[in-house]
Amino acid sequence: MEKKQRKLPDSCGLGPALAVIGGKWKALLLWQIHQAQPCRFGELKRLQPEISEKMLIQHLREMEADGIIHREVFHQVPPRVEYSVTPEGAELDLALAPLGEWGEKHQERAEKAKAGAARAARTAAEGAARG
């Protein structure tokens, strides 16, 4: 098992929380599984083709170990595995919502700031050209 998880300092419960959803794709996965519940491994792979299989499995396993998703194996052939969120995972998804909203707002602001800076730079350049 290649898990050690960079230990986060935990005053308030943020350390443990970030340890659980800190992975690069975990929040996204939780969100997608919550949407398309229950969904299969291959489905997730198709939904997010940018994730490598290794990371997909690794994250799924860690999330399972953390109790936020449930994994059910059907002994069929070809194999079939279904993932769904646990009640705890659903709560986490909910707790993540305000953060997501903040992120969107922040992103907009950052874009505006960048546009503003570009405009200012242009104006400054014109001013300099006029001398």
Add this chain to the structure above:
Amino acid sequence: MEKKQRKLPDSCGLGPALAVIGGKWKALLLWQIHQAQPCRFGELKRLQPEISEKMLIQHLREMEADGIIHREVFHQVPPRVEYSVTPEGAELDLALAPLGEWGEKHQERAEKAKAGAARAARTAAEGAARG
């Protein structure tokens, strides 16, 4: 500038949000600055002696660039720099609250589960010894 920030995929605004508070100590710093506002560099260093000066500065600078904290330099000697949270930073801190609560609950559950597992293992061992 040694910042590239592991790019997080962003459906919903979680990507950008985690990019901002994903650093090992950032959430903690934001929280502490919010508490003891305004506070000086040395103060933060004393409050959290485990952070190396390098990470402290690096995180503070990134958070400043992200617009969640404000840095004010007083041209005195010895130098004096004060950090405070911006309105945007305060909002983030608020948005982080539910996540923190989830983290605490989750931690408790995890501890109970571990205790339960240990008890079960003990019982099983006793059973085996008798059997």
Add this chain to the structure above:
DNA sequence: ACAAGTACAGACAAAAAAGTAAGGTACCTA
């Protein structure tokens, strides 16, 4: 026979984040 689909596992390498240790400025005190 051979490709394709399912759900993984493992070795290895690259990239990113964090840590360590030393130095640098600018002024003050002994």
Add this chain to the structure above:
DNA sequence: TAGGTACCTTACTTTTTTGTCTGTACTTGT
């Protein structure tokens, strides 16, 4: 002249995380 305070900067190393690629076991379709 040495040492102290406050706030950093830089170079270098280690640790952690992510990515690439190859392989498994079994069945179905051509």
